[in-house]
Amino acid sequence: MSSRDALDLVWLVPAFPIAGAIFLLFFGKRIGEPKAGWIGSGLLACSFVWSVVTFFALRDVTPRAHVRNVFDWFVSGGLSVKVGFLVDPLSVTWILFVTGVATLIHVFAIGYMHGDRRFGRFFAYMNLFVASMLVLVLGSSFLVTFLGWEGVGLCSYLLVGFWFERNAAATASKKAFITTRVGDFGFMVAMFLIFAKLGSLDYSTTLPGAHTLANGTATAIALLLFLGAIGKSAQFPLHVWLPDAMEGPTPVSALIHAATMVTAGVFIVARAHPFFEASGAAGEWVAWIGGFTALAAATVALVQPDIKRVLAYSTISQIGYMILALGVKAYAAAVFMVVTHAFFKATLFLGAGSVIHGSGGVQDMRVMGRLRKYMPYTAGAFVVAWLAIAGVPPFSSFWSKDEILTKAFDAHNYGVWILGTVAAGLTGFYMAREVYLVFFGNERFRTVPVVAGGADDEAPPDANEPVGTPPTQFDTPTVSYGEPPRPVLLTGDPHESPPVMVSAILVLALLAAIGGVLDLPFRSLEALNKWLEPVFADVKPVHPPSFLGAAALSTLSVALGVAGILIAWALYKDGLRDASRDPADERLGRAGRIFGHAYYFDEGIAAAVSGPVRRAADWLAFVVDAKIIDGAVNGIATLVRKSSDQLRKVQSGLVREYALGIVIGVALLLVWIVTRAWG
Amino acid sequence: MILAAAKLATPNVNWLAVAPEIALAGAAVLIVLLRALVRRSRLVYPSALFIAFAGVLVAGGLLVPQWNKVQNHGAITTMAGMMRVDGFGVFLGGVVLVSTVLALLLAASYLEREGLEGPEFLALMLLSATGMLAMTTANDLIAIFVALEVLSIPLYVLAAFDRRRLTSQEAGLKYFVLGAFSSAIFLYGVALTYGATGTTSLTGIANFLAANTVLDEGVLLAGFALLLVGLGFKIAAVPFHMWTPDAYQGAPTPVTAFMASATKAAAFAALLRVFLVAFPLYRDDWQPAVWVLAALTLIVGSVAAVMQTDVKRMLAYSSISHAGYILIGFQAGTARGREAALVYLLTYAFMTIGSFGVVTLLGARDDRHSIGDYRGLSGRQPVLAGFLIFFLLAQAGVPLTGGFIAKLGVFAAAVDAGSYALAVIGVLAAVIAAFFYLRVVFAMFTRSDGDVGTATPARAARTIDLGSGAVLAIAAAATLVIGVVPGTLLQLARDATFGRLF
């Protein structure tokens, strides 16, 4: 079997999880726990294996790209869309880490979802989620990518709302879908424009043609695509769905944040980079939005009390880096960051999941502390991932983040560089805060009075309770900023998670630790950069930085990160004396409140939607439609009826009036005749 | 004296031409004689009935040779030019006779049921039909006038025939007073026309006007304006329509059916003949007036029906709006328009007699027809309800019924003649009309959960007798056939109006 033959079989990569999804959707319940989970994970593992095969096969072909068209999807006029897969370094990079990380998350979920009544369906959705992501990255045209893109959206809806009995979950899933749909709008219009200008939607024809476009057109396409990216990658201002998406089971969060969803935005920009190249202005926008999001999200993460919510804002912030990188045309660096981020963020989320799992569903960091004693493996993995995200060398993120900031500086985009660097310091702080609050310091889960009967906080909470139970006060385990610490219900000590979960975390932690080797900033060790070179060959290279300059910059960012860690250590090394008082928050004062409420952005939107927007829609539906338009219709009917009543009155039953009617007719007829005779 | 009489140049009488009228009038006279001579026999009424049907059928049978003759050899002009038997006349004569026979069938059982058996009723109906028949072939204003009276006066009596009901008498009185009034106006129109042209013969008028240019045309114009009023009264054109709802509602239902169908056909025969034969050159003068009449008739007829609560009265209003549609065809003034009017009249006769037929069967002794009484009818009397729904839908102009073909014809004529606005008014009036038809349909179709207290048990138990059943079946079949395969009828109508009318 030649390499090309192997590449022709690339469709197997998404086919495995698709098959799994279909199979589990129909038979998941019958197969039951845990077999359904193993089938899902196993198929995904097959997919990973085949991804590896594909990777090796691709190394053997030149040029490093292979298109496999499976069938004609549809043809209309000049538009011909094939369901086809594009295998090139970019997509292969993606499928490798997606399938790899997702497999581990699946394995983790087998333990985590233990006992859920919809266990089988969960894995069906998860498989479909991964499959969609694989279609997204492997797609040979914008439209196939869009197919996966929307599939990802669908699955995020299904998974975030997996525990739909909770109103918060239901609302969050809807919000996730609709918010990303705003981005999809941009994606769609971008496709229209691409087709209108280039007559195709295939990457193979449109991407090389991008440079022929007028600057303005290219900018429009680029920014519209970027709108799609903003939606999927949760960048400002469409980031609002991501923190709420925590309502899904934790493995889902891990999948969304690490592998399948939020990186889609980065991917599409990387994939469509010729448009960004052809446009002068688009890059600036991208860089600034990325930088701004990176910093703003980091500030929000500073004071969050919820273990997952900190991670959620951290994701937004980290993706901000990647976007920033894309903006300064450091595409390879962005991809590098995506990969390392997948490793450490998956570790962090699974770690958090393990913590929640082991401590009876608690998510409030203020009532944790010193958990390393009870769950050492989780703690170890978490710490590794923490160091990685904080940019401590030699962990993975140090290399990737450093590369991005260096590139930004080299691109003379100093403003963005400052944003990113400051955010690096904040990252160190908030991650250290999390680690200290959760794993170190004092044990606080025993200090808060236990309220009997609050069984609803367990995860999975309501899915297993009998139907018809009245809703409880705490519908969601998520803890928002400003909420008082919740009482904890623990029948025993917190405990380490079962091996199936721990092993997955540990593997990921290892990757997080060493992921940096993929692309060390030394000549001949830039493996990923070289690997991706064919994809970004058209990018005008920025003049290579001097080694010294680069070193100085890294030192600065590492120093800031370490400073952040130290401050956190100072504040939280002993844990919290009073669970309801957070030192960082208190020191930040009013700023803390603003950060805590995420600049009131989401709340503002919510207020607008439930206030003026809702009122306007109500007005449209119940005044304009019901009263004015339908009123006009009914008005005509009423007019006829009124006229009819009038005519009935005229028909008085008095014969002399009838005669008068005749005479009036005669008179009028004669008037006409007179005008004819004399006119 | 004998010599003197011999000197009198009696006009040449074509017996075939007058035979149908003779048959009808003869039957009527026979019935009267029978009634007068045999006073107390149970057989009087059945035999009268037999004579009546025989008379109508003979008259109808005589129309066939007339038609053939006319088609093959051209129109028969006889009775010193007073009478002109042509395709047009024969066709409408057919409409009149069909209506008559159907109305007679309805009346036969109705009279029995209501205890109104009277050979006089039949005689009057036949005499009225004689007048109508005479009207379809009348070629002279005086002949038209006399025929008009011959058809009207029996109708006054028939409307008031149910002596026990005040409403029936009221109907007769109103119809009579206004009828006499409009006759006088019509006659004045005849007088003025006579003065302006020197003749009352339609052909004579046409020839005169073709040969001479009347400089002071005022009297002429006034004359035919008044003719329009008189005939407009008979066809119930707005604003000369106000007698219609009252007379139709009050009259015994079979009479209403007869008035609505046959009278309209006869009156339209006269209207078309007068204006298309005598005054084609003055089309520009009368057409706009007819336009307005048609529009008013359509609008008022439809709108006024909307809020009616009595089904019979509603049907009366709907017959007014139907007159409006026929006027559309007339207004076009073309061969297509005439053809359309003929088709409409025939179709309308079936639809309206069918509708009134059902109403006859459903009427209580007091002849009230509140829409509430029809509620849930489809459950109680599915067959009758089915018939009525069908007839109402046909009247609304639903395709695959005669009503649609008829309306299509007149709209086509209007569009062909460039009267787009009138066509639009017509179709919109049809929409309004549909509203009240649907109201009745809905009432019948609504689930009757026994909450309808007004349903008279007697009415619910009433069966469909043979005669009425035949009427409904014939009317429904005809309406359907016209709707589905209208070819033959349209061809007949075309033959009837082929070429010029004189």
Add this chain to the structure above:
Amino acid sequence: MSSSFPVLTAIIATPFVGALVVALIPKQRPELVRAVGFAATAATVGFTGWMLWHFKTGTAGMQFVERQPWIKSLGVQYLLGVDGISVFMVALTALLFFVGLIASGSITERLKGYTIAMLTLEAALMGVFLGLDLILFFVFFEIVLVPMYFVIAGWGHDRRQYAAVKFFLFTMAGSAFLLVGILTVAFLHQGDHHRLTFDLGTLTNWAPDGLSTGTSRWLFMAFFVAFAVKVPLFPLHTWLPDAHTEAPTAGSVILAGVLLKMGTYGFLRFSLTLFPKASVDLAPLLLVLGTIGIIYGAIVAAMQPNLKRVIAYSSIAHLGFVVIGVFSLTTQGLDGGVFTMISHGLTTGVLFLLVGVLYDRRHTYDIAAFRGLWRVAPILGGLFCAAAFASIGLPGFSGFIGEFLALLGTFLVHRPYAVIGAAGVILAAVYLLWAFQRVFMGRPDEATAAMPEINARELLAVVPLLGISLFLGMWPKPALDRIEPSVKALIQHVENNSNYRQPDVAKRVVRRAIAGVHK
């Protein structure tokens, strides 16, 4: 069956004969009534399948043409034919009626009348899509109202009289203008050629040159009113929510699935062919109204407290896509428009069927009356969810293909409309997911908790439709291959008769490629 088999007549006649047979069955034998109903619709599906099988792909012209004189004196013919634009409408009609009768299992009261009405309705609708003589078309177009009226008035809900009458009068008022328009075209043609005919082919060849600009615009507007009411286009849409809401389930399915398409089909078949110039000139009007429909329908749908009304208003939005697609006058736009017509029939059909399932269990459409149903009835919830996403236009379902192409086609010539229309895609998610959340998510309340899961009969109605929607979403090519030749011929006709030229994207690309080489 030989190739001269009059399959189109068979398609129209089968349900009609079925109705006649049902009429002869005594009331006391409901099982026979049902059997005949199924047999008739199934046979129609069979004939339709035969027609699809023998339908020649790649040709634009009419196929299976049958021609008989009907009303000689008016030149009206019984002229049937099918092309790529109508073929799938016929198939959709056959399918939805079959499914609709399955879904009518809960109807027991006056079943006979119901079955007769449904079968007559099917025959009439088939006639609408197959008739190629203007009068014949109009006859079917009008006759549709009657059985539909009875279905709503006889088996509808509380405000059925209002809804039925409103539906009847509204659409009849619209078609009033159509009739006058048809007659005018025919008589003007007669004026030129001394032959009265309503043959669409003949008139199509004549009308573009034979009519003056002003006349053709007036006539276009006359046709427009009739079709716009049917579609329905804003602001002529208010009959729709009432009719849809009050109709019984199968009635709503047919209304949304087939009846509305009479309007868009009319635009395609008559407005564009007879008045190509006017269509081009007045396209902005249609585009504006279509776009308003997309946005307005979605917003108003979102606010409805009644689940059926939500879906009813969503139809306004979906048909908006069809309208802008059609009046973009581009291949993609028309392809997309026709495709959306099919797709909307399937997805909205499923939604109405599922809402009917809810109604059969609870006798209410009030969203507030339900909560947490997914937990109680996972299959029902899953199907509703799938149908909702199909309706939202998720790629993979047929809805996406149609709406994407319609918007794409529109974008090529009228960008703002396409952009605004694309925003409607967001709103679709808003109203459907919001409704879905309120009905299916959350904790089940007691009334909801007692609701049984969807049963086999209901599944039998829903699954095929959803399956076809999925199939067409995954592999729309077979359908588009049959639609496109007719669409292209139609655009060619418009181009030949106006100075409009469809933007040739392919040429543009070639030019750009050359420019790229020189750069």
Add this chain to the structure above:
Amino acid sequence: MTAVVFFVFAAIALAGAVGVVLARNPVHSALLLVVCLVSVAVFFLQEQAQLLAAVQIIVYASAIVVLFLFVIMLLGIDRQEQWAEPIRFQRPAAITLGVVILAEIFLLSGGTWATGAHSTRGALERSGGNIKPVAQVLFTDFLWPFELTAALLVIAVVGAVVLARRSGQPVEFADELEAQAATDERDEEPVA
């Protein structure tokens, strides 16, 4: 001479006509109708319609008016009629319209009334009676309407007999009718 006769009898005829309308007692109206009819008969004489003048007096003035009087007596309504007009605007409207219509007719006539062809049915005798020529026309040209009038007479007889025959107990439905109308209105479901 003719002028004098004309104006005198015109005045009488008009006075009679106006009297018919204005007399509050129907008996007076009937009698004034006779006055008017007789005056018209005089005009007939002046216009060489001797036979008609005679028929006018015999048939009209005597037979018909007698019939009227007979009915008046039968119904016992030989009393003063209420002069008040219950229908608003009926009187002014009637008078206005009457004037308008007359004005229109005069306007249309413009002085030239008879524009038609002369002697289409044969000329009148200048001197002597017109009985014979008119009769001749009546039985030749007007044979068909003449025959039809036969039917008219049968109708009149039969009609009068049918209507005047006293049989069957009258039923008063008036109250019920109104009650029914009231319930109908209540029954009506609001539509559209």
Add this chain to the structure above:
Amino acid sequence: MTITGSYYLVLAALLFGIGAVGLLVRRNVLVMFMCVELMLNAVNLTFVTFARMLNDRGGQAIVFFTLVVAAAEVAVGLAIIVAIFRRRRGATADDVRLLRG
């Protein structure tokens, strides 16, 4: 002065008008009916006058038909009036209004 036909015609028109107005303003059915007779009479005068002006026999012959019609109408009309007012007081047209609307 010569009395031309126009004089008679104007007189006839006046009589016709008076009759018409009378029908409208009188409430007594019998009087209304008399007014119809007045109108018919006016028409008769018109016919006779035209007959003389046009020197035509036709006009006079027509009057016979008018007379017959008037007689028949009177016979039937009075019968109706008798039938309806036999059981009521008076003969006021306005009282007969069961049918309306």
